[in-house]
Amino acid sequence: MKPFLNWPNLVCTMALIFVSAGARGAVEVSPISPTEWFILGWLIMVSTGIVLGIRERVVVFRDAADYGWVLAVAAFLLGALVFSNSRLLLLVCLGGATAALLGLSFRTAVDNPSPWRFAIALVTKLTLAVFLIGALKDMLNPTGESAHERERKRQSGMLWLVVLVPLVWRLTRDKPSFENFLRRALS
Numbered sequence: 001m002k003p004f005l006n007w008p009n010l011v012c013t014m015a016l017i018f019v020s021a022g023a024r025g026a027v028e029v030s031p032i033s034p035t036e037w038f039i040l041g042w043l044i045m046v047s048t049g050i051v052l053g054i055r056e057r058v059v060v061f062r063d064a065a066d067y068g069w070v071l072a073v074a075a076f077l078l079g080a081l082v083f084s085n086s087r088l089l090l091l092v093c094l095g096g097a098t099a100a101l102l103g104l105s106f107r108t109a110v111d112n113p114s115p116w117r118f119a120i121a122l123v124t125k126l127t128l129a130v131f132l133i134g135a136l137k138d139m140l141n142p143t144g145e146s147a148h149e150r151e152r153k154r155q156s157g158m159l160w161l162v163v164l165v166p167l168v169w170r171l172t173r174d175k176p177s178f179e180n181f182l183r184r185a186l187s
Helices: 007-027 034-054 064-082 087-111 115-140 147-170 178-186
Strands: none
Touching (some): 034 115
């Protein structure tokens, strides 16, 4: 049996080699830092996930429920930050985030039974979700000292949303139809 029958396996292996080379570079003297190796491997996995998702070889988002799972992970992590003073609420929020991440991982594993494709899909899904949530936050509630800085942040968030929303829509396998949406809204 050949271990590299197709290029997704090869690309994911190369990304893992970059990450492990970064770990070895922390011990040895290297011109590239371990963080740069990690970021390079991460970028390779995300770009591979986007390409394979567009070609429908990997299911990045199954349906709108995947967005809900990702938002649940983000909401629980935000709750952990807000309630970091209370041990009980912090543990509840971290437990909820872990449970939501396990549920998201289970859904991704069902859609992508290969471990390579599962890893690529999960990393791509979480990365795009973080960027999408950050862009939405920048558009709705920009930060900055002056009005000009807030305007630039809002414009940047809108630009990211213009790029990310169609990309996430394209990476969704089971898209809700407009007719079903109207039927549910009018009933």
